[in-house]
Amino acid sequence: MRAMSDERHAVSVPIRGGRIEALALPGGPGVPLIILGGVETGLRPLAGTEHAHVRRWERRTAHRPVVVIGRPIPDDPAQATAMLHPRVIADAVAIALRSLRGLRPPVAIEAESGGGRISLWLTVDHPELVSRLALASVASETPADSAMTVRMAQWLDLAERGEWADFFAHLALQLKPASAVHHEAFAVQPHFQPHPSTPERFIGELRATLDPTSFVTDRLGEISVPTLILAGAQDQVVPLASTRQVAAAIPGARLEVDANCGHAVRSDFVGYHDLVEAFLSEGD
Numbered sequence: 001m002r003a004m005s006d007e008r009h010a011v012s013v014p015i016r017g018g019r020i021e022a023l024a025l026p027g028g029p030g031v032p033l034i035i036l037g038g039v040e041t042g043l044r045p046l047a048g049t050e051h052a053h054v055r056r057w058e059r060r061t062a063h064r065p066v067v068v069i070g071r072p073i074p075d076d077p078a079q080a081t082a083m084l085h086p087r088v089i090a091d092a093v094a095i096a097l098r099s100l101r102g103l104r105p106p107v108a109i110e111a112e113s114g115g116g117r118i119s120l121w122l123t124v125d126h127p128e129l130v131s132r133l134a135l136a137s138v139a140s141e142t143p144a145d146s147a148m149t150v151r152m153a154q155w156l157d158l159a160e161r162g163e164w165a166d167f168f169a170h171l172a173l174q175l176k177p178a179s180a181v182h183h184e185a186f187a188v189q190p191h192f193q194p195h196p197s198t199p200e201r202f203i204g205e206l207r208a209t210l211d212p213t214s215f216v217t218d219r220l221g222e223i224s225v226p227t228l229i230l231a232g233a234q235d236q237v238v239p240l241a242s243t244r245q246v247a248a249a250i251p252g253a254r255l256e257v258d259a260n261c262g263h264a265v266r267s268d269f270v271g272y273h274d275l276v277e278a279f280l281s282e283g284d
Contacts, residue, residue, distance in 0.1 A: 080204030232261030
């Protein structure tokens with residue numbers, strides 16, 4: 001059993017075929033909060049990037065401990081697609097939640113994009129671990145004929161060819177609200193790494209997300225915990241209709257939509273942090 005560290009360094013929890021990292025941030029007396037990011041989490045390990053995660057999530061610690069959980073790191077990179085399947089990731093997250101000494105489930109979950117689907121699988125397969133869900137830009141499936149599949153196929157093509165500068169330029173464009181998009185080329189965002197350290201994890205999760213066995217739509221009716229879902233009406237990556245589908249299928253789920261927001265809900269949704277903090281406080 002791994003101890004939750006007060007030193008703000010990522011720790012590794014052994015799982016079958018590899019390990020999964022967790023970064024624990026001590027906080028107030030509220031229900032612990034687990035953070036699951038989007039598929040870009042697989043581009044690099046948590047270890048070595050702790051400062052960025054602390055800066056991003058430290059404000060949540062005013063009320064509760066926060067644990068950022070990364071994606072599995074396979075011992076054999078060739079196993080990345082199998083280990084980065086959203087349901088398999090959810091099982092690895094469950095192992096981490098049970099293994100971290102000082103963490104007492106059930107916990108609240110705050111997740112975005114690909115992390116949202118993992119959270120849905122975690123909640124239906126391990127309901128005893130989850131008390132509350134705050135999800136942004138979440139889709140429970142990626143149909144073959146959807147715009148999401150087209151986007152992910154583009155990302156996969158660029159990633160598999162190692163054309164990271166073009167990939168990040170496309171990503172910067174697609175994170176913008178649809179109404180704000182222009183046709184000129186976008187420069188690579190300076191805070192992105194042009195050469196990810198673990199690209200196989202990112203590629204593996206994208207492939208797995210397109211696999212129908214990763215779709216969790218048919219089980220959403222099993223979720224009974226309070227659920228807040230936030231979406232941007234101008235989201236180019238996860239269409240609003242897909243997020244509405246999730247909200248409609250989870251009993252009692254509350255959906256909030258920002259008419260001008262794109263995929264970057266956490267940063268661009270007006271009042272996002274106040275909404276999420278109020279929702280989390282209801283469960284304390």
